Amino acid sequence: MAIAKATDQTFSTETNEGLVLVDFWAPWCGPCKMIAPVLEELDAEMSDKVKIVKVDVDDNQETASKYGVMSIPTLFVMKDGEVVDKVVGYQPKEALAELVNKHA
Structure with missing residues (x-):
């Protein structure tokens, strides 16, 4: 399952069902760029447990x-x-996996 991108208009639809990990980020943010590949790996390994949704805070301030x-x-x-x-x-993959598993 690919990582979803949510907007102010689609956020509630993207997050209203099941377990969702939401990443609030911006393109200019260094730590956000560092965590992006970690989220890709997490999505590849845990897509059966959690849906990952990204929200660009610059475009979705509401x-x-x-x-x-x-x-x-x-x-x-x-x-x-x-x-x-x-x-x-920034969180390492192990910490994020633990966070997700705690609520799965």
Whole structure:
């Protein structure tokens, strides 16, 4: 399953069902660029457990604001549309896998 891109208009549809890892990011953010390949690997290995959705905070400020995103990358774990966990900053793949497994 490919990583989905959500907008202010599609965010609730993309995140309302099952376990979702949401990456709030921006193209100019160094740590966001570092975490992108980690998320690709995670998607390849764990797509049966979790859907990964990216939200560009520059283009989707309404959603970022609604969820109080102040720093990027910020990653939320959402279960059936509700935020159940959150981490801020670059995370290694093992830490993200553990985060997902905690809620799977």
